[in-house]
Amino acid sequence: MSYQVAPKLTKAAGNHMQLTSNHFLLKFKHKEVYRYDVSMTHHLLTKDGEKTRDMCKGARDDAAILERQRRCLALMNAAYDVAVFAAEHTAFIYDNSKTLFSSAKLNEHLCAQIKLEGKQLPQRFKTHSRLSKGFYIVNISPVSTNHKFFIDDLKNAIETDDPLGQDHTLRQFYEILTNQDAINMNSYMIFYGNLYDNTDGKIGLKKKLREARNLISGISKGARIVEGTKGSLVAALVLDSKKSTFFDDSNPNNLVGNVQDLLNLAPNRPGNKERLNDRDRLAILKYLKDLRVYHLKHPDNDFVISTVSREPLSELTFEIGSRRISVLDYHKQSGVRILYPNWPAVVVQGPRGPSYFPIEVLGVCRGQRVPISKQTPQQMAATINDCACRPHVRYREILKNLEGLKLAPSCRNAYLASFGVTVDATPMKVTGHRRAAPRIIYGYNNATQYNDVKGNWMGGQYIHPAKIPKWYMVYDGIDGGAVRQFVKILSDAMKRKGMTVGTPDCQQLSVAQLDSFMGGISKSMKEKKMPSAFLLFADRSDDSHSLLKMYEAKHQVLTQHLKAQTVLDCLEPRKKLTVENICNKINCKNFGLNYAVQPGDHAKNLYLGKGDVMVVGYDVSHPEPQPPHERRLGIAPSTPSVVGFSFNGAQHPDAFIGDYEFCEPRQERVDILEERIKWMLSVYEKNRKSLPARIVIVRDGVSEGQLSMVLNHEFDAIKNGAEAYKKGYKPKFLLVTTTKRHQKRFFAETQNGVDNPMPLTVVDETVVRADLTEFFMQAHKAIKGTAKMPCYTVLYNELQMNMDEIQSFLMSLCFEHQIVNSPISIPEPVYQADEWAKRGHDNVLAFFRSMESLKNPDGTPLLKKFMIQVEGAGDCEPAMQYDWRRISKMMGYRGKNLESTRANA
Template identity: 40%
Template sequence: MPFGRGRGKKQNTKMNNTGRDIGDCQLRQVNSVSQSHRQGPSHSASNNGSTECHSAEEIRNQNVRFQGSPSEAVSTSTKLSNEQQHVISYGRGKARRKEFPKQAGTRLNEAEVQPSQDSPVGTNDLSCASVASGCTGKAAEPNKSRGSSSKQPELGCTQNLLGASTGEHEAKTPSQSSGSHYEETTSSSRNNVGEPNMVPHAANVSVMAPKLPPAKVQQSVTVTTNIFPLVVEDRLVYRYDVRVEAEPLATGGRIIDLCRGSDPDRQRKCMLLLRLALEQYRRAREMAYVYDLSTTLFTNRPLDLKEVSRISIEPSDLTDELSKMLGGNVRVRISINECVEYAHTFRLSDFTSSVTNDLNAQDRSLRQFLELLTTQSAHEAGTHYSFGSGRLFLKDGRQVGMPEKDLGDGRRLVSGVDKGVRFIGGEGASIVPALVLDSKKAPFFDDISLLDLAAEIWTGRKACPIPVLKAAEFQKFFRYVGRSLSDLMVRRSSSEKPFRISYLSKIPIRDIRTPVSKKLVRLSEQYKSMNIKIRLDLPAVVLALRNTKLYLPMEVLTVVSGQRVPLYKQTARQTKETIKLSVVKPDIRFRDILRHMEALNLHEGGRRNDFLAAFGVKVSREPLKVEANRRTLPKITFGQEFTASADQKMANWKSGEYLSPARIKQFYVLFDDENDEDNVKSFVNALRGIANSKGMVLENEPQIERVPFVKLEAYFQRLSSDPNNPTFIMYIDEREQSHDDLKLYEALYQVITQHIKANTMREAPDRPQTLENIVNKMNAKNFGQNYQIVPEAFAKNKWIGRGETLVIGYDVCHPESQATHQRRMGLPHDEPSVIGFSFNGARNPETFIGDYAYHEPRKEQVTNSILEERAYRMVKLFTEHRGSLPKLVIITRDGVSEGQIKMVVEEELDAIKVGIRNYIEHSQKPTAREPKYVVVIATKRHNKRFFEMRNGQMTNTQPGTVVDHTVTRADVTEVFMQSHRVIQGTGKLPAYTMPVNEANMTMEELQSMMMALCYEHQIVNAAISIPEPIFQADEWAKRGRNNFRAFRRRENNLPRNGESVDWNRITDELCYMNKALEKTRSNA
């Protein structure tokens, strides 16, 4: 079938005339503010050429490579060639190209798109490709200057390809609409007595540490990955800036920039309009193109700008579909020009700028282009819902053997993929682009009538009508069902734009009146006049605009298909069921990965994929296999000089007496249910037996007392929070929400607490391991230390047990996304982001303690003033307990993407250094030396998988497995390492990236250090999957979030600084810093 020919069939959509006579004005407003994305099939394509299948080995051999090690291919200090000079201006943290010649090796910067998690971008909402028949018969002419391209500085800028802003946008000039998305963060430090901010910020350092060579192999094991190498031919890709504007002729309204705004049909409009424009000028028959449905167009051949630079499409030239979408009498103007801000051309075979270790010079355009290109066939076929460039879910999984599973409550579990492209340090010192594809599942709303969805959520059964709602039931329905329906996309008919529900009305429809012809008329009467039967006892759907509210009954609305269910809309039961159905064994996951490759038309090397062929790209038939290393696990030392060895397959060990047993002076065991008194006494006796065997000292008899939860806070108020005479309360009950309130009391009154579920208390005496875990927590909470770690010999010189290394972990916990109507109305977010901290600053050098702080909502970057203040406090406690400054500071960070490493290195590390320098200058001798810094980013949130073949079947890898070559990043040290035993499902090796290495740590030191930190959990006698400081930082962030929510339930008014919430004051009230429990692990 030829590509890009004809307009396609005109669709004769049957219009829904129900309710056409009422609320036309309202519906026009609904259409103008709708907040959804529509999808539609892109133009089909085929190709006369064919592409052979290639194995991973063949592709590695065929790829255009740069000789020498990957680090040698990374240029951090380069000269401009005489032939190709650039005009470059520098700003803080960023260098920008002002002008480029046409050359190889220059690419646009990737902008990571983050669409809504509950609505699809659609089958064609990310990009659209059109490939002309016979276009792959000849490659583009190679650039003769390719040999010098690797010597030039690759300086990049960022651009949001799918600018998602609220409301329609008036057309702007290029200078108005373009601009940097990099934003400097300024902050004012909080004034603390005795802790001045004395040292200015250091200059940004944006060059990552050189990539380390692999560690020496201890035990070799072959693992199979989900990484498929790509081979790309030496072709040029051309980049153009696109503008699409609509001018209403009848109303004389303002010109609308269709490339921007929140119009849910915006991207489909752009796709169809650009296709129509190129078809009119006969360009799509002669070249292939990839369009991001916004402002950027990629082609495999240069366009004749004399023909396509300015195109006008009159209303009579529009297809029926476009006429309906644009409103009929609209003229469209399209301009296509060579890219101004970025290089107009780049070569597919030039990888050097994609892997530079200079964060300011990284150019992600090739990676972005390949990610879009490998999605095109699926978009063309219309087989997937698309969320961002790499998350796609099957519309009909039955076709590839992965059917949907009903979750109940109007939800279903859908199979999909998490896909991306990365540049890896391939074998033989080459740099290889590779496709990474992992199988995943997610819950989606059923695309049914809104009334049916509400009924299923309320009743828990299908085809069961909602019982009549009286006053009490109405309020419950409003809260329970309204939470699920808010922000959901719905539409009145297939021909109308969808919109997001703001919320449900607080009163039933029978009591709602809306203006009609300047009179207030009952909503029920309006629909009765059109013979539309509606329920009067149900709430109405509300669309809240800036100046008005629109009301619609559920009966006339339908749920838009392809909407994911966000986590906050899932009940505990639904979440548990989703996890249960998503957990699959390794052999099943590997099978699903191969099925998804076929569903995306990337199987068999992509030889049937005409889009890949048009740009000269091939995919390996098979995933890479690499030789992994299995390291020796650390040893564990308890009291009485007892040392245990971790089991190599289980990553657990036998315990002994505690290394540092706690002494508890005041121990209160409080319970809620009066029927539990005998069970509590039995439980406490069993608890004391385990505690005594571990060396713990209970100086006084535990005081057992029944305290109903409603009286618990008053009980706390009577107790002392003297740090020299700490009080420990163990509270036992069955309530779900009481845990958060108990921990709030702990923070407010500085009394150590431990919460035990009543059911656990009743069963624990017959479960020794459960009892021991409870006692392990008791000891850790009460200033004790259960054991210490003996790492591999490689890490001994830098190990925290020596007292010379400070390890800091921090992470950010964000609130739920703000509702669309709240963002539209400019309402401030009323819940903060929370930063959790953890560090080994307690009395024992291996004890990790921590805290949390609140800052502006939905910001991943931690405010500089918070980091400065906390770094000052952390190094202060460390120095007080060790007697000297740390020689090494290792910063472990979780929760950042590759694109955010620059933020960590340039902003956050700088703030931590300032805080430590402030302490040194304020309190140390002039000869005191600043420590060396190492930054390690560890995350499990990636899509790389590793399988081990045993007895002909794919299985999980074992503890100690490390992959540090071939499939790792080519521009920076990266390690995939497993410390723990996988209990169920398919395991994931956490990824460790080291962008900063001032201490010149070796690969052996890095791996053995991070491995040992995974054994410092103290609560269970087994390794955890990530280093303890990162685990604790995440837990502290969650604790801060839950404490705030509990605090908010009791405080009507939050303290404010002007119009903004004063998060500093809330932090001071709820945090642990400078308080009695600051020096213990109270969140164990």
């Protein structure tokens, strides 16, 4: 079913302030531009006939994308040399893929079917072992719709019956135009809207990090059409400083040097007798898997690493014809000097089986970002620290990249000049306003005062203190005396907050012993009919957290994990805040509530305490794409997408609870919502003895292009599920999306220079969409770095709320976190949904790790019992897949003891 997008609301009232955005106004002449589709194919004659390859498509890893861009640009330039398909002064811009814009109409007869072969090929193709063969066809043809348009026709670009179905041609033109100098000069590595310095630090930062990684700076860029001032539409370029971690591709010792850096080995250390232990091999595997490398003697030969061998290189053999030969001897015969025969070999899984390469013969292809899954928590923390910069530094970096892209008026940019476009050097000013903070109510109806400068408040006794009948203090690798001292400090703090707790059962156990121990607790709970039990576990391991949480889901025993250092820190008198935060978590986990939130006057009608409003947040966490060799071999993906849910369905209206569910990998659209909303309503009704008359849905993490999916598919499922829950039940809905995945920034210019806006600041004019309700809202105070205001979009407003009411209500949800005495950056149900999705992801990984070595009596993997047949599986597609519904039921919280409490606090 299709829904009409909610009408745009007028801006809210408030105390106004002047802010500086990162939007740079685009100015242009009244000029017509032409748009063309581009296709490029490589044709090879083989003994089996002609083979055709699309040069604009291919592998999706970073290095492959950059190389494909370079090849497409080279082919386009060669095609123009062969068939001069444009008049003398015609300018054209090309995205190095499938789209080209020109300042005048091209000669369509000349630019159709341009054939390139032999001497006509780009120079770098002529010396390439594969690209030099056969011929190429370049076809440039007018697009079927919107072939020509005026670059200043902003009104036509956004006027449509469906604001969610806009034609983005004009915005695409602005984005490619402002990239073009960087494309031709190769000064930036371009990954869609993210551009990174490709000049080894001449434009931006390139910092060498530990463990064979580099931090490279750049810019996140996009074009928007916004409402402007006085109702006049304007186009703007949005620029935000960006930093990412890359694999080191410039080590003088190539891949060997990377491995040495990774393992902290001396570069000149002899390796003939050095054999790596299992921990080092796993570190190498994690670093190298899915990395694109090239052969040092044959740079044209690049490939993605599938894995590394379990055995050292010196023990590997393979068959050539009818004889077996040592991998070591084979490469020595090829003139390779093997310095590390006891290191594992790089393995590439091809259609004919594995190929083995010594690490010594390989180099790292340029421009590969390090995915989050390959970074340790310590590396992530260090990277976040490196990326966080104060507002004045970020502002300066944005202006520096404006010049680096040759977009500032002081720079000569032939492409901008040819199309009659200029970019303002001064970012757009906007008017923001501040909302009033909601009231925070603690026990005995004591209201606490929000500190407007510090952005926090003083805590008090809990409004709903937990009663913990039985709890356990389990520890490993910590002195028992220190643990008992910690327990005394923590118990006293919990009692001061009003909680009812007894003396814990203290035991020293390793994480490996927790499964059976928690199983015993669960059994005892059932026998004694105890509603819950709580286990606090402290140790020094980096790997125990995911196992502990998997055991929690399995046995339905509440757990909290502390690092050993945190326990020791709490023994110091000055660490009272740390102890309080631990208490806050324990109370929330054990069916308690720390405080209640009363929104500002504008949202009094939607006060959660009234008990007739259910707020639902949900988010999707995706795994990384499955490696190509696994897809080629028909291996079923072992990591699902995870949908996290959160809603205020506990006994207290302010308490948010939730769960997660596993889905097919990389599936953005959520198809389980109809079933899940029924579960939420059943829990709500069980705990409150009534059903909500109003339901607020907050969807996190969707892009502009996915808004239609959210409204017309996901929301439709939620609405249908709610109305089908009980005959005659028809709640009213408000649907809002929120995301921090955008490029927009706002700065306050103070007497001391550029700074962050104050907490509770809202921007709802000038740089927002003109065709629907959009605003930016900062509830929190940025502790470090530059604040980012989440973007909110109102898609469905059956509650007929105005802008003030919506902003005030969503602001109050940012105060519902309960763990710290300050607001968070996004509404609590969205935050918790994201945390539930992460919890599900970690739990399923822990589940697979715990099961991978277990076998059935017949010797088959025990995991096979969790697989089902795939109907209609094609060639190279898995015949079996994991039964994610069954695994969700086994590992989730729905319908179990802990479904009505915030287990993930």
